[in-house]
Amino acid sequence: MDYTAISPAERAAMLARVGLDRVDDLFVDVPPEALLAEPLPIEGNWSEIDLSAAMDALAQQNTSARDYVCFAGGGIYDHYRPAFIDHVLRRSEFFTAYTPYQPEVSQGTLQAIWEYQTGISELTGLPVANASMYDGATALVEAAFMALRVRRRRRRVLASATLGEEKLATLRTYGAAGQMELEIIAADRHLTDADALVDALAATEGGESDIAAVLLPYPNYCGIIEDVKPLIDAAHAVGALAVLDTTPILLGLLKRPGNLGADVAVGEGQPLGNAMSFGGPGLGYFACSEQCLRQMPGRLVGRTVDVDGQVGYVLTLATREQHIRREKATSNICSNHALNALTAGLYLAGVGTEGLRGIAADCCAKARYLRDGLLATDLFTEYPGLEQLPFGYEFALKYAGPATVGQLRARLFDQGWLAGIELPDDVDGAGLLLAVTERRTVAEIDDFISAVVAQSEVISHV
């Protein structure tokens, strides 16, 4: 089957109108030796019934978070998505449109994105937010590149290793192009090495600092809310921008990045109403202070009026962008994640101020309940140095039981539990990074703790 809308007779008439005998004559410019002689070996031409059955079968080969109980995070969380969201997303006026180049017929997308920008600005406590980036990792990269433009003569970017390996790996790839001298400040037992960071900031050979930005996690990869305020101040003391990588749901409870003095806040926006979808597409949110406005990456929607004085919305400050500025653009980004940003805007409208606080508090309370319960089993201990430190709804515990973490996690998965993310065996030993969302019930948490105990016991007898 196919989705063309032209009958064979119409096709013949169109060919005649163009003045050609055969469809092949349309491809006269293609070198004849390069033309495909044989059909491609690609399976298909299935009916919709076949397709539907095949998709069901393929989907059933996957165990989903509706089959297992999810205690994993790492940027992607099993939050509840209010039912109304997908009903809006299925409106094809939204999802079959493209970038709103013609604002007169794109007010829906434009106003929705403008409201999303407002929501992200509110969440982060920073005055401007763009229309979205691809994900949290690329938003962080873009923040580093933006800092190099805002602090034009500086080339160095300091990043705390506690941002987590995935984000560091992405930063390293982009850093390999040479514009940015990336310096990763090694972690001091799962925490930013504040002394090393302050030393690196202070070590300026004569004259002005060459550090454009300091990238810090809030919370870090292990869920810890590090003491970032003094580090933001230390960055500012040498004129560097402070960039915080954040978890959006927690911003309902925590001091907002802007209120802490951060210049830029970015993060993975999947938790804001987007499906986990095996890690993508989510979105990267990006907010910053006014001083960065003209150097921002990506699209921005602004409010204006039409010729009759009626309020309307347009893409604005486009002279930063690739289609105008080409090699001097602030970023190469063109398509962003508009539909995911629409989703995030819907989610923020759905939860509201009180709902967001309630959800965040519920996640955090349940995370504490799980953590206390696991510690009470004696199978887990706290990582040295992390005791008593504040955390959100994700936390790391060291496994002190009779198996490897990998064995335990595999056995638990077979029993229907996704026991978080495995933390590699470092000087402090291996452990689990566990996340608890508002979807988890106390009964599930109790059963999970029992399962951890039972499986550890089974393993010890193998």
Next chain:
Amino acid sequence: MSEPVIYDLSAPGKGVVTPPASPLPPLDVQAAFGSYAETDERARPHLPQVSEVEIMRHYTHLSAMNFGVDSGAYPLGSCTMKYNPRINEDACRLPGFAELHPAQPPTSAQGALRLMYELQTDLATASGFAATSLQPAAGAHGEYTALMVFRAALAARGEAKTRTVVLIPDTAHGTNPASVTMAGFTSKTIPSTEEGLVDVQALKAALGPDVAAFMLTNPNTVGIFDPQILEMTAAVHEAGAYAYCDGANFNAILGVVRPGDLGFDALHINLHKTFSTPHGGGGPGAGPICVTEELADFLPGPVVERVLAEGNTAAAGYRFVNPPRSIGRVRSWYGNFGVMVRAWVYIRALGAAGLRKVGQQAVLSANYLRVLLEGVFEVAYNRICMHEFVLSGAPFAKAYGVHTLDIAKRLLDFGFHPPTIYFPLIVEEAMMFEPTETEPLASLDALASALLSIAQEAETNPELLHSAPHSTPVRRLDEAGAARDPQLRWTNTTEVA
């Protein structure tokens, strides 16, 4: 009438979502977060407190102010606004795809890995390459990724420091030079000939030991398949550089000719153009890249590999691996998986014959529309075109003071989305039309008829065009004012006052 901002509908005590009742004691925020707890209510985020019915009406009103492919013809050049099949939308929402956590064991997501493996394979097959990375999130991200692959391959040859220049034709999309900068190269522009083709002599003159790559969109942005392609890629390789194909226009040649057979070393494919995944109002898309055998080891990871059972050719399973000399990560996790699901369904629906028909019909439809308009409109490089063609509004500007922008805005009154305008840069007052293969004949005829009427109006009533559109939810907007005094978010003006 304009739609109120959702923040203006907010009132304390309203709201949709509340967390479930919990037997646990409420969180002591101060104890939990110490000095990082926000205790000042005024310093907290202020989000709308609205009811569900208000949200649904608000967004329904907003959707009614939008124009999508389902609303009517959307011939936006180089964007391939084809129909988005609905079964794709259902498939990606199946819990077995939408509710997968990326950290779950890959052995528990074999259906997903198989889908990714087959998509990797099918894209490589359709484009004539050896290997695919599904990581890039969009076309521009794919361009950047491929350039970083070139950089790594050059470094392996000890030439990364000397080969710093990337050559780009003057017809290229803006993302090409922007990606070049991001990947740490310098771009240099190659002019086009009067026929809208690459000036091959200029290209050959620019090729030297400092050139890392040549980026070409083929078919190009004036809708012509450059017949000099084999000569160009040979010259690029002779000079020790790589040839990159911007696959934005891949739809034109799908199933007819493969970029890998034309001497290209790498290509990105926009799944949201050629493979029918929705454009989403500006994403999410996906921009997988396909490369030659030589470059496969440098792809970003992870990629999916098929594991064969011992002594057997049947797949025993699928796993993620990082290519041995990978450039590393270009984003988080495995790519835009939800978009991949839709593309896989599309490919299985069409198969080899259906894919070939896509390219053929897309090109025929563009030529049909071009022929209906030639004579009245000036067609830039008027000849057999590929999936798109470019009109120049310059004669209307000279004769009647009616510009391309006016024609585009007037087209809105006729119920059509305008073409891409003022691009490519080498055509004065450009209008770039790409009807795609899914546009019905009656719709093509109606679009042409509307454009011919507008051409008459330009002569008889130019003011009607200058003041267009007349029938849209808002009329021409003050874009200069928006940029001069940026209002980028809602503010509670009453409170400020």
